[in-house]
Amino acid sequence: MSDQKRILVGEDSSIIINLTRSVLAFENYEMKAARNGKQVLELLEKEDFDLILMDLNMPVLDGIECTKAIRALSDPVKSNLPIIAISGNINNYTIDEFRKIGFNEFIQKPLDFDVVLATVKKYLS
Template sequence: MSKKILVAEDSSVIQNLTRRILSLQNYKISSVKNGAQVLELLNKEPFDLVLLDIHMPIMDGMECAQEIRKLPKDMNGAIPIIAITGNANNYSEDEFKRVGIDYFLPKPLNYDTLVETVNSFMTNGN
Protein backbone atom coordinates (compact mmCIF):
# COMPACT_ATOMS: atom_id res chain seq x y z
CA MET A 1 0.00 0.00 0.00
CA SER A 2 1.38 3.39 -0.90
CA LYS A 3 2.22 5.88 1.81
CA LYS A 4 0.14 9.04 2.10
CA ILE A 5 1.66 12.51 2.14
CA LEU A 6 -0.19 15.73 2.89
CA VAL A 7 1.31 18.71 1.05
CA ALA A 8 0.40 22.11 2.53
CA GLU A 9 1.52 24.83 0.15
CA ASP A 10 -0.28 28.01 -0.95
CA SER A 11 1.63 28.26 -4.25
CA SER A 12 -0.19 26.20 -6.89
CA VAL A 13 3.01 25.90 -8.94
CA ILE A 14 5.04 24.43 -6.07
CA GLN A 15 2.09 22.31 -4.95
CA ASN A 16 1.62 20.80 -8.44
CA LEU A 17 5.34 20.17 -8.97
CA THR A 18 5.67 18.55 -5.56
CA ARG A 19 2.57 16.42 -6.19
CA ARG A 20 3.91 15.21 -9.56
CA ILE A 21 7.38 14.41 -8.30
CA LEU A 22 6.22 12.55 -5.19
CA SER A 23 3.53 10.69 -7.15
CA LEU A 24 6.32 9.33 -9.37
CA GLN A 25 7.78 7.87 -6.16
CA ASN A 26 4.48 5.99 -5.66
CA TYR A 27 3.24 8.16 -2.81
CA LYS A 28 -0.43 9.06 -2.57
CA ILE A 29 -0.62 12.86 -2.35
CA SER A 30 -3.30 15.11 -0.91
CA SER A 31 -2.78 18.85 -1.01
CA VAL A 32 -4.19 21.91 0.72
CA LYS A 33 -3.43 25.62 0.71
CA ASN A 34 -3.42 26.57 4.42
CA GLY A 35 -2.89 25.28 7.93
CA ALA A 36 -6.58 25.18 8.82
CA GLN A 37 -7.17 22.75 5.92
CA VAL A 38 -4.23 20.64 7.14
CA LEU A 39 -5.86 20.16 10.54
CA GLU A 40 -9.23 19.47 8.94
CA LEU A 41 -7.76 16.63 6.84
CA LEU A 42 -5.58 15.23 9.63
CA ASN A 43 -8.69 14.97 11.82
CA LYS A 44 -10.42 12.88 9.13
CA GLU A 45 -7.81 10.43 7.86
CA PRO A 46 -4.35 9.05 8.61
CA PHE A 47 -1.25 10.29 6.77
CA ASP A 48 2.37 9.17 6.89
CA LEU A 49 4.03 12.58 6.50
CA VAL A 50 3.21 16.29 6.20
CA LEU A 51 5.14 18.69 3.96
CA LEU A 52 4.32 22.04 5.48
CA ASP A 53 4.97 25.45 3.97
CA ILE A 54 5.77 27.95 6.72
CA HIS A 55 4.18 31.01 5.07
CA MET A 56 0.52 30.27 4.31
CA PRO A 57 -2.70 32.24 4.71
CA ILE A 58 -5.18 31.67 7.58
CA MET A 59 -2.76 29.59 9.71
CA ASP A 60 0.98 29.56 9.08
CA GLY A 61 3.15 26.47 9.27
CA MET A 62 4.61 27.22 12.70
CA GLU A 63 1.18 27.51 14.32
CA CYS A 64 -0.09 24.54 12.31
CA ALA A 65 2.80 22.32 13.49
CA GLN A 66 1.99 23.19 17.11
CA GLU A 67 -1.66 22.26 16.54
CA ILE A 68 -0.72 18.97 14.85
CA ARG A 69 1.34 18.02 17.92
CA LYS A 70 -1.76 18.55 20.10
CA LEU A 71 -3.63 15.82 18.19
CA PRO A 72 -3.75 12.35 19.77
CA LYS A 73 -0.64 10.36 18.81
CA ASP A 74 -2.73 7.70 17.05
CA MET A 75 -4.57 10.43 15.09
CA ASN A 76 -1.59 11.98 13.29
CA GLY A 77 -0.22 13.71 16.40
CA ALA A 78 3.15 11.99 15.97
CA ILE A 79 3.31 12.34 12.18
CA PRO A 80 6.66 13.48 10.74
CA ILE A 81 6.52 17.15 9.69
CA ILE A 82 8.91 18.53 7.09
CA ALA A 83 8.76 22.30 6.80
CA ILE A 84 9.32 24.08 3.50
CA THR A 85 10.34 27.70 3.77
CA GLY A 86 11.79 30.52 1.74
CA ASN A 87 12.80 32.25 4.96
CA ALA A 88 14.66 29.56 6.88
CA ASN A 89 16.98 32.26 8.21
CA ASN A 90 14.03 33.79 10.07
CA TYR A 91 13.84 30.71 12.30
CA SER A 92 16.41 28.72 14.22
CA GLU A 93 16.49 24.95 14.24
CA ASP A 94 15.43 25.15 17.90
CA GLU A 95 12.32 27.13 16.96
CA PHE A 96 11.36 24.52 14.38
CA LYS A 97 11.93 21.72 16.93
CA ARG A 98 9.99 23.60 19.62
CA VAL A 99 6.80 23.61 17.51
CA GLY A 100 7.26 19.97 16.52
CA ILE A 101 8.83 20.25 13.07
CA ASP A 102 11.15 17.31 12.41
CA TYR A 103 13.12 18.71 9.47
CA PHE A 104 13.10 21.69 7.12
CA LEU A 105 13.95 22.27 3.49
CA PRO A 106 14.74 25.72 2.07
CA LYS A 107 13.09 27.23 -0.99
CA PRO A 108 13.70 27.22 -3.84
CA LEU A 109 13.11 23.52 -3.41
CA ASN A 110 15.74 21.13 -4.68
CA TYR A 111 13.44 18.30 -5.75
CA ASP A 112 16.20 15.66 -5.57
CA THR A 113 16.75 16.64 -1.94
CA LEU A 114 12.99 16.65 -1.32
CA VAL A 115 12.65 13.09 -2.64
CA GLU A 116 15.69 11.90 -0.64
CA THR A 117 14.37 13.51 2.54
CA VAL A 118 10.84 12.15 2.15
CA ASN A 119 12.16 8.68 1.31
CA SER A 120 14.39 8.69 4.39
CA PHE A 121 11.45 9.58 6.65
CA MET A 122 9.27 6.95 5.00
CA THR A 123 11.80 4.13 5.25
CA ASN A 124 13.61 4.95 8.51
CA GLY A 125 10.96 6.89 10.34
CA ASN A 126 13.91 9.23 11.07
Protein backbone atom coordinates in the same frame (compact mmCIF):
# COMPACT_ATOMS: atom_id res chain seq x y z
CA MET B 1 -4.34 -3.58 0.30
CA SER B 2 -1.85 -0.97 -0.83
CA ASP B 3 0.97 0.12 1.43
CA GLN B 4 1.38 3.27 -0.65
CA LYS B 5 2.62 6.09 1.56
CA ARG B 6 0.34 9.12 1.86
CA ILE B 7 1.74 12.64 2.12
CA LEU B 8 -0.19 15.73 3.11
CA VAL B 9 1.20 18.94 1.65
CA GLY B 10 0.28 22.27 3.22
CA GLU B 11 1.15 24.83 0.54
CA ASP B 12 -0.66 27.81 -0.96
CA SER B 13 1.25 27.92 -4.28
CA SER B 14 -0.39 25.93 -7.09
CA ILE B 15 2.93 25.72 -8.92
CA ILE B 16 4.70 24.15 -5.94
CA ILE B 17 1.74 21.81 -5.29
CA ASN B 18 1.80 20.56 -8.90
CA LEU B 19 5.59 20.14 -9.02
CA THR B 20 5.59 18.35 -5.67
CA ARG B 21 2.74 16.06 -6.79
CA SER B 22 4.73 15.11 -9.93
CA VAL B 23 7.92 14.40 -8.00
CA LEU B 24 6.15 12.35 -5.31
CA ALA B 25 4.12 10.40 -7.90
CA PHE B 26 7.40 9.40 -9.54
CA GLU B 27 8.18 7.49 -6.31
CA ASN B 28 4.60 6.19 -6.05
CA TYR B 29 3.67 8.37 -3.07
CA GLU B 30 0.07 9.50 -2.85
CA MET B 31 -0.33 13.21 -2.15
CA LYS B 32 -3.16 15.43 -0.92
CA ALA B 33 -2.80 19.19 -0.85
CA ALA B 34 -4.23 21.77 1.51
CA ARG B 35 -3.90 25.50 0.79
CA ASN B 36 -3.77 26.65 4.41
CA GLY B 37 -3.20 25.30 7.90
CA LYS B 38 -6.93 25.10 8.66
CA GLN B 39 -7.40 22.78 5.66
CA VAL B 40 -4.40 20.71 6.78
CA LEU B 41 -6.06 20.13 10.16
CA GLU B 42 -9.42 19.33 8.54
CA LEU B 43 -7.88 16.74 6.21
CA LEU B 44 -5.83 15.25 9.04
CA GLU B 45 -9.01 14.84 11.10
CA LYS B 46 -10.70 12.81 8.33
CA GLU B 47 -7.81 10.88 6.80
CA ASP B 48 -4.56 9.15 7.69
CA PHE B 49 -1.21 10.29 6.37
CA ASP B 50 2.38 9.11 6.78
CA LEU B 51 4.13 12.49 6.54
CA ILE B 52 3.36 16.21 6.21
CA LEU B 53 5.24 18.78 4.11
CA MET B 54 4.33 22.16 5.61
CA ASP B 55 4.88 25.60 4.13
CA LEU B 56 5.48 28.11 6.93
CA ASN B 57 3.73 31.02 5.22
CA MET B 58 0.12 30.16 4.40
CA PRO B 59 -3.10 32.16 4.73
CA VAL B 60 -5.75 31.51 7.42
CA LEU B 61 -3.45 29.43 9.68
CA ASP B 62 0.31 29.42 9.07
CA GLY B 63 2.55 26.36 9.13
CA ILE B 64 3.98 27.10 12.58
CA GLU B 65 0.59 27.39 14.32
CA CYS B 66 -0.71 24.40 12.35
CA THR B 67 2.29 22.28 13.42
CA LYS B 68 1.76 23.27 17.06
CA ALA B 69 -1.91 22.23 16.74
CA ILE B 70 -0.93 18.87 15.22
CA ARG B 71 1.57 18.21 18.01
CA ALA B 72 -1.23 18.93 20.55
CA LEU B 73 -3.67 16.39 19.02
CA SER B 74 -4.88 13.63 21.33
CA ASP B 75 -4.32 10.95 18.64
CA PRO B 76 -0.80 9.61 19.37
CA VAL B 77 -0.20 8.56 15.75
CA LYS B 78 -1.28 11.83 14.14
CA SER B 79 0.39 14.02 16.76
CA ASN B 80 3.73 12.31 16.07
CA LEU B 81 3.68 12.34 12.26
CA PRO B 82 6.92 13.54 10.68
CA ILE B 83 6.44 17.19 9.68
CA ILE B 84 8.90 18.80 7.29
CA ALA B 85 8.92 22.60 7.13
CA ILE B 86 9.21 24.31 3.76
CA SER B 87 10.08 27.98 3.60
CA GLY B 88 12.01 30.74 1.93
CA ASN B 89 12.49 32.24 5.41
CA ILE B 90 14.35 29.37 7.02
CA ASN B 91 17.27 31.61 7.96
CA ASN B 92 14.96 33.40 10.41
CA TYR B 93 15.00 30.27 12.61
CA THR B 94 17.60 28.02 14.18
CA ILE B 95 17.43 24.23 14.04
CA ASP B 96 16.56 24.23 17.75
CA GLU B 97 13.68 26.65 17.16
CA PHE B 98 12.30 24.41 14.40
CA ARG B 99 12.52 21.37 16.67
CA LYS B 100 10.81 23.21 19.57
CA ILE B 101 7.95 24.21 17.25
CA GLY B 102 7.58 20.53 16.36
CA PHE B 103 9.19 20.16 12.94
CA ASN B 104 11.34 17.10 12.28
CA GLU B 105 13.23 18.69 9.39
CA PHE B 106 13.18 21.70 7.10
CA ILE B 107 13.77 22.40 3.43
CA GLN B 108 14.71 25.79 1.98
CA LYS B 109 12.81 27.32 -0.97
CA PRO B 110 13.30 27.44 -3.87
CA LEU B 111 12.78 23.71 -3.59
CA ASP B 112 15.38 21.28 -4.83
CA PHE B 113 13.17 18.28 -5.54
CA ASP B 114 16.08 15.84 -5.12
CA VAL B 115 16.34 17.15 -1.55
CA VAL B 116 12.56 16.91 -1.09
CA LEU B 117 12.55 13.26 -2.20
CA ALA B 118 15.60 12.35 -0.14
CA THR B 119 14.06 13.94 2.96
CA VAL B 120 10.68 12.26 2.43
CA LYS B 121 12.38 8.88 1.88
CA LYS B 122 14.43 9.34 5.06
CA TYR B 123 11.20 9.44 7.10
CA LEU B 124 9.14 6.92 5.12
CA SER B 125 11.69 4.15 4.55
